[in-house]
Amino acid sequence: xxxxxxxxxxxxxxxxxxxxxxxxxxxxxxxxxxxxxxxxxxxxxxxxxxxxxxxxxxxxxxxxxxxxxxxxxxxxxxxxxxxxxxxxxxxxxxxxxxxxxxxxxxxxxxxxxxxxxxxxxxxxxxxxxxxxxxxxxxxxxxxxxxxxxxxxxxxxxxxxxxxxxxxxxxxxxxxxxxxxxxxxxxxxxxxxxxxxxxxxxxxxxxxxxxxxxxxxxxxxxxxxxxxxxxxxxxxxxxxxxxxxxxxxxxxxxxxxxxxxxxxxxxxxxxxxxxxxxxxxxxxxxxxxxxxxxxxxxxxxxxxxxxxxxxxxxxxxxxxxx
Amino acid sequence: xxxxxxxxxxxxxxxxxxxxxxxxxxxxxxxxxxxxxxxxxxxxxxxxxxxxxxxxxxxxxxxxxxxxxxxxxxxxxxxxxxxxxxxxxxxxxxxxxxxxxxxxxxxxxxxxxxxxxxxxxxxxxxxxxxxxxxxxxxxxxxxxxxxxxxxxxxxxxxxxxxxxxxxxxxxxxxxxxxxxxxxxxxxxxxxxxxxxxxxxxxxxxxxxxxxxxxxxxxxxxxxxxxxxxxxxxxxxxxxxxxxxxxxxxxxxxxxxxxxxxxxxxxxxxxxxxxxxxxxxxxxxxxxxxxxxxxxxxxxxxxxxxxxxxxxxxxxxxxxxxxxxxxxxxxxxxxxxxxxxxxxxxxxxxxxxxxxxxxxxxxxxxxxxxxxxxxxxxxxxxxxxxxxxxxxxxxxxxxxxxxxxxxxxxxxxxxxxxxxxxxxxxxxxxxxxxxxxxxxxxxxxxxxxxxxxxxxxxxxxxxxxxxxxxxxxxxxxxxxxxxxxxxxxxxxxxxxxxxxxx
Numbered sequence: 001x002x003x004x005x006x007x008x009x010x011x012x013x014x015x016x017x018x019x020x021x022x023x024x025x026x027x028x029x030x031x032x033x034x035x036x037x038x039x040x041x042x043x044x045x046x047x048x049x050x051x052x053x054x055x056x057x058x059x060x061x062x063x064x065x066x067x068x069x070x071x072x073x074x075x076x077x078x079x080x081x082x083x084x085x086x087x088x089x090x091x092x093x094x095x096x097x098x099x100x101x102x103x104x105x106x107x108x109x110x111x112x113x114x115x116x117x118x119x120x121x122x123x124x125x126x127x128x129x130x131x132x133x134x135x136x137x138x139x140x141x142x143x144x145x146x147x148x149x150x151x152x153x154x155x156x157x158x159x160x161x162x163x164x165x166x167x168x169x170x171x172x173x174x175x176x177x178x179x180x181x182x183x184x185x186x187x188x189x190x191x192x193x194x195x196x197x198x199x200x201x202x203x204x205x206x207x208x209x210x211x212x213x214x215x216x217x218x219x220x221x222x223x224x225x226x227x228x229x230x231x232x233x234x235x236x237x238x239x240x241x242x243x244x245x246x247x248x249x250x251x252x253x254x255x256x257x258x259x260x261x262x263x264x265x266x267x268x269x270x271x272x273x274x275x276x277x278x279x280x281x282x283x284x285x286x287x288x289x290x291x292x293x294x295x296x297x298x299x300x301x302x303x304x305x306x307x308x309x310x311x312x313x314x315x316x317x318x319x320x321x
Numbered sequence: 322x323x324x325x326x327x328x329x330x331x332x333x334x335x336x337x338x339x340x341x342x343x344x345x346x347x348x349x350x351x352x353x354x355x356x357x358x359x360x361x362x363x364x365x366x367x368x369x370x371x372x373x374x375x376x377x378x379x380x381x382x383x384x385x386x387x388x389x390x391x392x393x394x395x396x397x398x399x400x401x402x403x404x405x406x407x408x409x410x411x412x413x414x415x416x417x418x419x420x421x422x423x424x425x426x427x428x429x430x431x432x433x434x435x436x437x438x439x440x441x442x443x444x445x446x447x448x449x450x451x452x453x454x455x456x457x458x459x460x461x462x463x464x465x466x467x468x469x470x471x472x473x474x475x476x477x478x479x480x481x482x483x484x485x486x487x488x489x490x491x492x493x494x495x496x497x498x499x500x501x502x503x504x505x506x507x508x509x510x511x512x513x514x515x516x517x518x519x520x521x522x523x524x525x526x527x528x529x530x531x532x533x534x535x536x537x538x539x540x541x542x543x544x545x546x547x548x549x550x551x552x553x554x555x556x557x558x559x560x561x562x563x564x565x566x567x568x569x570x571x572x573x574x575x576x577x578x579x580x581x582x583x584x585x586x587x588x589x590x591x592x593x594x595x596x597x598x599x600x601x602x603x604x605x606x607x608x609x610x611x612x613x614x615x616x617x618x619x620x621x622x623x624x625x626x627x628x629x630x631x632x633x634x635x636x637x638x639x640x641x642x643x644x645x646x647x648x649x650x651x652x653x654x655x656x657x658x659x660x661x662x663x664x665x666x667x668x669x670x671x672x673x674x675x676x677x678x679x680x681x682x683x684x685x686x687x688x689x690x691x692x693x694x695x696x697x698x699x700x701x702x703x704x705x706x707x708x709x710x711x712x713x714x715x716x717x718x719x720x721x722x723x724x725x726x727x728x729x730x731x732x733x734x735x736x737x738x739x740x741x742x743x744x745x746x747x748x749x750x751x752x753x754x755x756x757x758x759x760x761x762x763x764x765x766x767x768x769x770x771x772x773x774x775x776x777x778x779x780x781x782x783x784x785x786x787x788x789x790x791x792x793x794x795x796x797x798x799x800x801x802x803x804x805x806x807x808x809x810x811x812x813x814x815x816x817x818x819x820x821x822x
Contacts, residue, residue: 186690188682191671195679198670204627205665206680206732207651265670 008259011314012274015307019278023285037285044166048235050280051169052077052244053251054273055228058176059221061255061272062184066217067197067264068117068124073225074247075136076109078240080229082139085148085239095154099230106226107219109135114215128218132248139241151237160234169231176224177273184269193217197264254279257307278303323348323511324369324480328378331364338364340535341378346480351502351512353522353543356532356555357721357751362515365532366484369513370402371395383479396423401473405485405749409465411458416440418457419472443471447501463494470501480511487521488749491612491777492812499525517751519548531555556753579603580639582771583655583740585624588633593619594795597633601740601771606762608786608803609775610811616795617775618660621742624773625657626650637739652684654739658729658746660775666729667717674699674713676728681735698735706731707757723747723754730758734765741765743774747781759785779808791815 020038027037036042056073063070080102088098109131116127160168184190192213195203204210233239258275260267279300286296324346331339339361346352356362367373369380371389380387382398389395395402410418416436417424425432425439440453449467457465466486473481481502487495502525506512516522522529523543531538531554538554581600589595594616601607611617623630626644634641637653644650647657659665668676677699682690699713706727710720717725726746733741746762747755762785766772776782782789782803789806791798791814798814 188687188690191675191679191690192683194671195668195675198668199664201665202668205647205657205659206668207648207656207683208679209646209648265668 008311008314009268009271009274011311012258012271012278016274016278016281019281023281027285027288036288042284044170046277046280046284047170047173048166049283050276051173052228052232052235053247053254053279054173054276055169055176055231056221056225056247057251057254057258057272057276058173058180058269059224060251061258061260061267061269062180062193063124063217063221064252064255064260064262065184065197065264065267066193066214067200068214068217069128069252069262070113070218070221071125071128071248072109072113072132072135073221073228073251074244075132075139076106076222076225077229077232077244077247078242079109079135079139080105080226081233081239081243082142082148082241083239084230084233085150086142088150089148089153089239102230102233103223103226106222106224106229108222109226110219110222111215113218113222117218118211118215124218136241143239143241145241147241148239149237150233150239154234154237165234169235172227172231173273176227177269180220180269189213189216194265197266199265250279251276253304257304259311278307323383324513325381326365326378327381329365329368329375329380330377331361331368331373331375337535339368339375342532342535342537343378344530344537344540346511346513347528348511349506349509350528351506351514351526353526353529354513354515354532355517355519355522355529355551356538357723357753360532360555360751361535362532363484364535366402366482366515369395369400369482371400396476396478399477399479401470401476401478401481403466403469403473403481403483403486405488409457409468412456414454414456415444415451415460415468416453418468419443419475421472423476439475440471443475446474447471461494462489463491463497466490466494467498467501470498474505478510480513481505482513482515484515485517485749486514487516487518491614493612495521517749519551522551523548533557552752555751581636582638583624583773584636584639586634586636588620588623588635589631590616590619590623590628591631592795593623593628594792597797599773599790599797601773603739603769603771604766605788606766606772606774606786608782608789609773609792610777610779610782610789610815611775611792612777612815614794615792615815617792618744620792621657621744621773621775622659624650625655625742648684651680651733651736651738654737655742656680656733656736656738656740657742658726658733658744660744660748662722662725662729667725669717672714672716673703673708673710673720673728676717677702677713677732677735680732684736702731702735706761721751721754723750723758726750726754726758727761730761738770740771740773743772743776745776745778746774747776747778755781779811782811783808 024038027035029035056077060070060073083105084098084102087093087101088095113127113131116122116130117124159165163171184193192203192208195206195208196210196213200210232243254275255267255272256262257278258268258271258273260272282300282303283296286292286299327343328341329339330341342361342365354362364373368375371392371394374388387398389398410421419440420436425435437453444451444453447467447470449464451460451464457468460468466489470481486498490498502512514522514526526543528540528542529551530540531551533555541551579602582603583601585597585599588597597620599607609617619628622628624635626647626649636642637655642653644653674695678695696713703710703713708724708727708731710724717728720728743762747758750758762772774785783806786803789801789803789811791801791811793815801810
């Protein structure tokens with residue numbers, strides 16, 4: 001099984017590399033001109049924008065592996081950005097407590113989901129659909145159609161802990177990916193998540209505290225979504241209620257492309273992050289192809305299906321032998 | 322000239338599931354197919370049902386070469402399958418279940434009236450009093466099993482193939498099934514009956530074909546052989562018929578002298594059971610017999626903390642305990658090997674190593690996983706419990722039922738429990754593994770473990786237990802000493818009122 005998991009992550013990496021090579025070849029410029037895709041600046045741009053999805057996808061992967069689903073991350077990203085904006089700009093708080101307030105809103109929404117899933121026993125799809133609406137709604141109520149201009153209060157050239165702002169998002173994403181990859185594979189808690197996703201009844205009968213573990217999964221998803229939200233505020237400089245609209249589906253798609261099974265019990269955090277990079281490259285490169293502008297959503301959709309089908313064929317072959 | 326298997330071969334990867342099996346099921350007979358788990362029975366049935374294709378060899382059905390490429394094709398040729406897992410659509414009506422996939426339509430619309438009346442006709446033929454409009458989920462296990470028989474009959478099957486149909490049935494329900502099958506046989510239906518339970522096979526079948534390790538061992542005429550002959554053919558060796566301790570009475574006395582490990586006082590969980598007083602001493606194996614619906618599984622589950630008792634008390638080593646979850650119970654030293662290992666005990670997405678060590682490290686609240694230690698522990702458990710597998714990286718799917726069950730017992734014994742609760746410990750387990758599991762339970766009891774075992778398999782409970790408690794309709798009906806009790810005594814207690822009425 002370990003071998004299988006390794007193969008799965010390698011294949012995601014292979015897809016990413018193939019994708020980069022394809023666009024490098026396809027967009028190869030005429031002699032003497034700079035490559036529009038294959039340059040350091042563009043790579044950083046891809047990383048920066050993928051990171052918002054990637055940080056939240058770490059949480060989504062954990063939820064999906066546990067056999068659940070979380071539809072709220074997009075809305076939580078928006079609400080976290082609004083909360084940071086509200087306290088930092090409107091209330092003139094210092095930055096650090098404003099950011100903590102942003103994170104705490106993610107924990108709160110995660111706790112609400114946990115309550116609905118674990119105590120009220122709602123299906124996660126319904127519970128998080130509701131939480132998504134509530135969260136987005138609160139963001140609109142707070143902003144009343146306005147937005148908070150966070151960048152105006154940030155000193156120009158501001159570097160949190162000595163890191164250029166553009167580097168911040170990718171660093172946070174990779175840090176979270178590594179932390180949760182280790183938590184999921186090397187810690188008791190992560191194994192409980194896999195167990196519950198594989199067979200919840202058997203997990204209960206095995207003495208796993210399934211309520212506690214399921215609750216933790218949604219809190220983590222909320223926390224990571226709000227982390228993505230505050231990173232987005234710092235990168236873009238705005239706190240807005242309609243940020244990250246529709247991100248929840250892209251985030252879920254990333255986790256699935258990275259090997260997570262919506263049936264639960266299978267997948268990896270690293271895979272999910274790689275999945276967001278696959279989409280990040282697509283979103284970056286497609287608009288640069290002349291005439292492809294209107295095709296990018298279609299191509300993204302086709303890519304999701306192709307990768308998941310290929311994954312299933314691979315899995316079927318490896319379990320047969 | 323009915324159904325012939327001619328040198329059927331099938332391998333999955335490196336495993337040879339069938340190595341050239343040839344035998345014949347004659348028209349109009351009831352033919353049994355027996356063998357331990359892994360003997361190749363299921364693979365053969367899958368080939369017959371059109372689920373998998375044979376690598377080599379051919380089947381002949383009424384003289385014609387027959388190789389169905391889909392279950393639908395098999396059904397159209399008159400093969401009626403009754404699967405062990407009782408495939409049914411719980412959310413649909415009885416009639417919808419029977420006609421699923423072959424609905425009667427008129428002008429493109431479902432003809433509910435026709436389906437209902439034909440359902441009624443088939444149910445009558447089986448003398449079943451079921452409403453065609455009832456939801457399948459409202460049926461008892463036995464009726465759901467018979468629903469599959471009805472489904473096969475509705476399609477005019479020429480041969481009815483039953484795979485372990487009595488696994489989930491009580492004896493009375495199984496009797497009804499046999500009556501039905503005998504009637505069908507009289508009416509000319511050929512029956513291929515796959516089972517572990519030899520007494521059933523002897524009651525019903527004319528001939529018995531034995532498979533072992535994917536190979537054909539022989540076909541016997543039932544009248545010419547006894548159970549021992551068939552068991553010998555199945556396992557390839559003799560088994561002691563009753564592997565009981567030589568001096569259980571003396572040992573039982575010694576055990577009774579010790580303070581009880583597990584005691585329940587007037588334990589009640591409405592509506593499943595009420596006022597249950599029982600005790601299990603360290604080193605003692607107490608059998609709990611009862612029919613399906615008697616509340617026996619719920620009793621074990623309540624002791625294990627899955628349900629909160631309405632009233633009454635559970636004591637562990639003389640101290641009252643109240644568990645809010647299985648986790649609490651397991652921490653305190655009470656563990657349960659549940660009835661349905663596939664659904665309730667094994668994690669099919671994780672390898673054996675994880676399955677084996679999860680309870681132990683979950684209960685210890687270890688934060689970090691120590692891979693080296695785990696691999697060593699898991700490897701040792703595979704050896705200690707004689708679990709046949711490809712190693713600790715194997716998935717539970719690849720194990721036979723008996724070895725899966727050993728994994729479940731082993732994972733709990735690794736937590737050093739005080740009390741072991743077993744619910745149908747050898748359900749769907751072949752004869753050889755059953756014997757091994759019994760011996761392992763006895764060994765654990767000798768080492769001081771208190772064991773409470775629920776089983777609806779009478780010979781098992783008589784062979785294993787020191788004392789037998791009988792449960793009926795949620796109450797304890799009485800206690801018997803396993804030394805003197807016979808199957809009839811136990812059954813009489815369990816069904817007392819039914820007999821009188």
